[in-house]
Amino acid sequence: NAGVTQTPKFQVLKTGQSMTLQCAQDMNHEYMSWYRQDPGMGLRLIHYSVGAGITDQGEVPNGYNVSRSTTEDFPLRLLSAAPSQTSVYFCASSYFSWRGSGANVLTFGAGSRLTVL
Amino acid sequence: QKEVEQDPGPLSVPEGAIVSLNCTYSNSAFQYFMWYRQYSRKGPELLMYTYSSGNKEDGRFTAQVDKSSKYISLFIRDSQPSDSATYLCAMIPEGATNKLIFGTGTLLAVQP
Numbered sequence: 001n002a003g004v005t006q007t008p009k010f011q012v013l014k015t016g017q018s019m020t021l022q023c024a025q026d027m028n029h030e031y032m033s034w035y036r037q038d039p040g041m042g043l044r045l046i047h048y049s050v051g052a053g054i055t056d057q058g059e060v061p062n063g064y065n066v067s068r069s070t071t072e073d074f075p076l077r078l079l080s081a082a083p084s085q086t087s088v089y090f091c092a093s094s095y096f097s098w099r100g101s102g103a104n105v106l107t108f109g110a111g112s113r114l115t116v117l
Numbered sequence: 118q119k120e121v122e123q124d125p126g127p128l129s130v131p132e133g134a135i136v137s138l139n140c141t142y143s144n145s146a147f148q149y150f151m152w153y154r155q156y157s158r159k160g161p162e163l164l165m166y167t168y169s170s171g172n173k174e175d176g177r178f179t180a181q182v183d184k185s186s187k188y189i190s191l192f193i194r195d196s197q198p199s200d201s202a203t204y205l206c207a208m209i210p211e212g213a214t215n216k217l218i219f220g221t222g223t224l225l226a227v228q229p
């Protein structure tokens with residue numbers, strides 16, 4: 001099993017450019033999410049999905065779009081990159097769904113480092 | 118004020134020391150408490166999780182939750198250089214599975 005795979009690992013963008021960070025998981029997880037990690041800020045939730053066709057906003061959604069057409073894939077789109085979006089982005093998934101209660105134990109990808117100039 | 122507070126460190130200890138890592142929180146609805154370990158330039162990986170108050174032990178690691186004080190701890194016994202990483206606490210309120218809140222992480226360095 002590959003787990004959670006993120007591509008690319010590194011990307012440099014110019015202000016105003018758009019791009020898509022890819023995330024794929026092979027564990028048949030219902031729940032998928034995107035976080036950004038910044039120094040002193042910890043991990044902050046951008047968007048999440050509880051299943052194919054269902055997405056919702058997290059704590060810091062502005063400037064990002066997501067879609068979930070399959071169980072396996074959850075891409076994150078930056079519409080018009082800004083220097084404030086320079087960060088390390090993590091995709092995470094879990095078996096857990098919003099239907100139940102309990103601990104949402106996440107499996108993280110290795111991260112995508114994005115620099116916006 | 119952040120919902121979850123965690124001292125960023127860095128914390129440097131000699132090999133073999135007992136390490137204590139802590140988080141405080143303000144939301145009394147938190148019921149699920151987790152500790153993730155993150156090596157440099159890697160994604161976080163789950164180390165331990167507990168429900169409500171009490172202790173949980175796994176090898177050299179012990180997680181402790183004191184809900185009355187809104188305080189959680191992770192103890193590492195006989196620390197090893199391979200334990201050098203950032204440790205993040207995370208919490209979920211009852212009935213709000215998707216609202217996983219992370220602390221900022223504590224950087225630990227275990228010196229050989």
